[in-house]
Amino acid sequence: MPSVTSLAWYAFHPTQLRSIIQWKVWHNPVHERDERKDSETLKRCFHFLNQTSRSFAAVILELHPELLVPVTLFYIILRGLDTVEDDMTIPLEEKEPLLRNFQDVLEQDGWTFNDSGPNEKDRQLLVEFDCVIAEFKKIKPAYKTIIKDITKRMGSGMADYAANAEHNINGVNTVKDYELYCHYVAGLVGEGCTRLFVEAGLANAHLLRKPELMESMGQFLQQVNIIRDVREDLDDKRRFWPKEIWSKHVDKFEDLFEEENKDKALACSSEMILTALNRADDCLYYLAGLKEQSVFNFCAIPQSMAIATLDICFQNHDIFKKNVKITKGDACQLMIESSQNLQLVCDVFKRYVRKIHSKNNPHDPNFLKISIVCGKIEQFIETIFPSQKPPVDVKNPASAEEAARLKAQALEARWDNIYMVLAVVLTIVVITGLMLIVAYFAGARFDIAWVQFKQQLGELLFSTAPANASINATADHSEL
Amino acid sequence: MAPTKVLVTGGTGFLGSEIVKALVETSMFCITAIDINPPSLGTSTFSDVRYIRANILQPEELQKVLNEARPDVVIHTVGVYPLGAARYSMKGKEAVFEINVEGTKNIIEASKECGARALCYTSSVTVVLDELESEFRNVDERWGTGRATTSYGQSKAISEHLVLSANRPDFATCSMRSAPIFGPHDPATIPTIHGCIAKGETPFILGSNTNLQDYVYVSNVADAHVLAVRNLLGPATAAGEAFFITNGEPITARDLCIAVWKEFGHVPPFQVGIPEGLAWWLGLGAEWWSWVSGTKGTFSRGVILDATKTRYVSIEKARRVLGYQPRVGLPEALRISCQHFKQQWKDQAKR
Numbered sequence: 001m002p003s004v005t006s007l008a009w010y011a012f013h014p015t016q017l018r019s020i021i022q023w024k025v026w027h028n029p030v031h032e033r034d035e036r037k038d039s040e041t042l043k044r045c046f047h048f049l050n051q052t053s054r055s056f057a058a059v060i061l062e063l064h065p066e067l068l069v070p071v072t073l074f075y076i077i078l079r080g081l082d083t084v085e086d087d088m089t090i091p092l093e094e095k096e097p098l099l100r101n102f103q104d105v106l107e108q109d110g111w112t113f114n115d116s117g118p119n120e121k122d123r124q125l126l127v128e129f130d131c132v133i134a135e136f137k138k139i140k141p142a143y144k145t146i147i148k149d150i151t152k153r154m155g156s157g158m159a160d161y162a163a164n165a166e167h168n169i170n171g172v173n174t175v176k177d178y179e180l181y182c183h184y185v186a187g188l189v190g191e192g193c194t195r196l197f198v199e200a201g202l203a204n205a206h207l208l209r210k211p212e213l214m215e216s217m218g219q220f221l222q223q224v225n226i227i228r229d230v231r232e233d234l235d236d237k238r239r240f241w242p243k244e245i246w247s248k249h250v251d252k253f254e255d256l257f258e259e260e261n262k263d264k265a266l267a268c269s270s271e272m273i274l275t276a277l278n279r280a281d282d283c284l285y286y287l288a289g290l291k292e293q294s295v296f297n298f299c300a301i302p303q304s305m306a307i308a309t310l311d312i313c314f315q316n317h318d319i320f321k322k323n324v325k326i327t328k329g330d331a332c333q334l335m336i337e338s339s340q341n342l343q344l345v346c347d348v349f350k351r352y353v354r355k356i357h358s359k360n361n362p363h364d365p366n367f368l369k370i371s372i373v374c375g376k377i378e379q380f381i382e383t384i385f386p387s388q389k390p391p392v393d394v395k396n397p398a399s400a401e402e403a404a405r406l407k408a409q410a411l412e413a414r415w416d417n418i419y420m421v422l423a424v425v426l427t428i429v430v431i432t433g434l435m436l437i438v439a440y441f442a443g444a445r446f447d448i449a450w451v452q453f454k455q456q457l458g459e460l461l462f463s464t465a466p467a468n469a470s471i472n473a474t475a476d477h478s479e480l
Numbered sequence: 481m482a483p484t485k486v487l488v489t490g491g492t493g494f495l496g497s498e499i500v501k502a503l504v505e506t507s508m509f510c511i512t513a514i515d516i517n518p519p520s521l522g523t524s525t526f527s528d529v530r531y532i533r534a535n536i537l538q539p540e541e542l543q544k545v546l547n548e549a550r551p552d553v554v555i556h557t558v559g560v561y562p563l564g565a566a567r568y569s570m571k572g573k574e575a576v577f578e579i580n581v582e583g584t585k586n587i588i589e590a591s592k593e594c595g596a597r598a599l600c601y602t603s604s605v606t607v608v609l610d611e612l613e614s615e616f617r618n619v620d621e622r623w624g625t626g627r628a629t630t631s632y633g634q635s636k637a638i639s640e641h642l643v644l645s646a647n648r649p650d651f652a653t654c655s656m657r658s659a660p661i662f663g664p665h666d667p668a669t670i671p672t673i674h675g676c677i678a679k680g681e682t683p684f685i686l687g688s689n690t691n692l693q694d695y696v697y698v699s700n701v702a703d704a705h706v707l708a709v710r711n712l713l714g715p716a717t718a719a720g721e722a723f724f725i726t727n728g729e730p731i732t733a734r735d736l737c738i739a740v741w742k743e744f745g746h747v748p749p750f751q752v753g754i755p756e757g758l759a760w761w762l763g764l765g766a767e768w769w770s771w772v773s774g775t776k777g778t779f780s781r782g783v784i785l786d787a788t789k790t791r792y793v794s795i796e797k798a799r800r801v802l803g804y805q806p807r808v809g810l811p812e813a814l815r816i817s818c819q820h821f822k823q824q825w826k827d828q829a830k831r
Contacts, residue, residue, distance in 0.1 A: 354690055357689075357690070357732075358689070358690075360735070362738045362742065362747045362748060362751075363747055367735070367738065367739065367742070368731075368735065368738075368739040368742075368810060368811050368814070369811060371731045371732065371735040371739075372729045372731055372809075372810060372811075374731075375692050375729060375730040375731045375732075375792075376729065376730075378692060378730075379618055379692070379730055379792065379794075382617050382618035383618060383794065383796075386617075386618065387617055388615075388616070388617050388618075388619065390619070390620075390622040390623050390624075391623065391624060391627075
């Protein structure tokens with residue numbers, strides 16, 4: 001039941017409520033799932049999916065039946081790997097080999113792991129990992145190969161970080177390290193998903209030949225999460241913002257969170273947001289390569305959420321105090337717009353990029369660069385969905401001869417007009433003259449006509465007195 | 481094989497001297513620079529470049545210079561544009577047309593006569609974009625010229641057409657439609673924007689500030705010319721073609737201004753938005769005032785339209801055909817340019 005305060009809030013934000021109602025009422029999953037036929041172990045897998053990530057579960061559960069199970073398994077396997085990596089209670093000598101060989105675990109029937117720390121929220125997943133392995137055995141070999149390959153590479157990447165003592169103390173150093181970290185935890189997911197889509201025939205194989213696009217898909221989401229979660233990560237004693245960036249603004253990472261360093265902290269967050277925004281156009285390009293609606297929704301919804309999240313994080317000092325979130329109404333609106341076609345997603349990006357641009361602060365050291373990246377995204381959208389067509393009546397050529405000809409033409413036209421007026425005037429004069437002569441010969445009395453004309457004119461101009469005179473005059477002449 | 485001989489008209493000017501520099505850096509060319517002015521103080525000249533004084537409006541004199549230099553390629557950069565309110569109207573048309581159109585005619589004739597194999601012409605995005613009332617979003621070279629409503633845009637469109645229609649298998653021509661150019665020694669863009677600081681105009685935002693526009697750094701335009709010359713003498717895929725040349729980084733005019741002001745250590749103390757509609761009337765009022773008072777104002781409806789309309793182009797064709805890539809990005813370019821002006825004004829103040 002919604003609280004009184006939230007009801008009051010919605011009373012003043014009716015569009016938010018409208019979006020939520022619209023989404024709840026009108027959204028139909030592209031593919032409906034029939035749960036009754038699922039095996040017990042698969043039901044368990046879906047249970048874990050729902051538990052680990054509500055936002056991702058929503059999009060995964062609507063996926064094309066061909067990919068539903070493989071992607072679900074892919075997701076929870078990586079979540080299992082992540083749980084091992086995060087767990088600081090597992091000693092390194094045990095953790096490192098486990099991370100490096102996690103792909104082999106997938107082939108070991110009945111493998112489970114009970115040594116996770118008591119505070120790991122997904123520890124139950126590892127305790128019942130045999131369910132995952134049982135389902136993994138049933139999917140197509142091609143999908144298994146892809147999932148194992150990604151698991152292996154992600155596991156060894158995580159192991160490298162776990163074994164790197166410096167990283168554990170100081171966090172991420174350079175921007176390159178930062179992007180490499182994001183590559184292991186997210187870029188590889190982008191690659192795995194893309195390979196699954198292409199294998200299932202639901203995405204253009206061309207996407208595999210442009211690896212930077214799928215990399216950007218993962219990087220964009222991960223970087224946005226890292227920006228948004230900066231406070232939460234600090235409280236968990238983790239630090240993903242690279243030193244190369246924050247050291248330009250403050251001496252100690254913790255200084256970012258001090259109230260007196262507000263401007264420096266905002267400048268630092270702008271630089272992080274700028275780094276993420278550089279990936280946005282790649283993401284839109286990637287989405288253009290997807291063929292199937294449910295796959296499109298699966299990819300597009302998180303991207304739209306990410307750009308909206310960047311917007312609320314931009315120039316917002318609250319990110320250093322608490323976890324900021326987009327409103328539920330905005331989230332529903334984004335889901336409505338991101339589950340239809342690329343053009344609407346581009347509109348979403350354009351809208352949020354403009355919002356970001358409007359908040360760009362002239363004092364920010366990266367003011368110009370942010371302005372440029374915003375322009376770049378807008379120009380990119382314009383290249384895929386041009387809003388203007390070349391004019392049909394191409395007014396070419398504009399040559400010197402053409403100009404001279406036009407000028408001569410204009411001159412000619414002017415004289416034409418003069419001749420025309422002269423001819424009309426002349427005709428009227430001649431005809432009037434002829435009529436007058438004919439009338440004269442026929443005995444017309446122009447002298448009388450003239451006097452009458454003057455009288456009538458006088459009548460028109462002066463109302464009373466001259467009117468009498470005119471009567472007299474008329475009487476005089478009538479005798480003739 | 482003797483090095484290819486290149487002649488640059490306007491070779492001591494803002495863009496021309498940068499093109500000469502870019503040509504020298506390739507060490508592939510034997511260069512002649514002609515100009516109505518001798519190299520000005522402070523600009524760099526090169527010892528192995530021949531500088532000749534010539535007026536492109538004197539056909540006989542020009543022909544003599546070209547016959548003597550016998551260039552393989554001519555790069556024609558000479559052009560004038562009216563400053564202030566006249567930039568956006570048809571005022572002063574004759575003077576602009578004389579240099580931009582007649583001058584170009586003379587260059588085409590003289591180049592053909594002296595046996596040059598190629599001609600590269602410095603045009604302007606205004607051939608398309610100077611239809612001031614319209615908006616242009618990411619337009620490309622398919623858009624026709626000849627709709628320009630300003631004397632500058634029209635003169636450039638006409639002369640560009642003269643150049644492109646002179647294209648023959650033995651006389652390859654192309655046209656570089658450059659966006660507004662800035663850089664060190666830049667006579668207009670940066671000094672004008674800088675001037676707003678003293679006049680206290682920096683807090684006012686004209687229009688919505690969402691309208692993207694293009695600019696280009698002078699050395700990038702020079703690069704494009706060198707690429708075009710090499711293309712015309714080589715595969716000649718650029719022959720008879722026009723190309724938009726910009727920095728490929730469209731931003732709003734407001735943001736460019738802020739970036740320039742920041743380089744001079746100024747950030748607007750506050751910001752006030754003036755809606756497009758109101759700005760138009762202010763522009764009209766300013767025009768009337770300058771008409772009544774007989775003074776020459778800088779503010780006009782043309783300026784307002786220029787500042788509030790979306791006007792940016794695609795440089796895909798230049799990338800594809802010429803292999804053009806803007807080497808100096810806007811942040812770097814603005815830093816270099818403003819640094820130069822700061823130094824120059826400091827030196828002037830000392831004297």
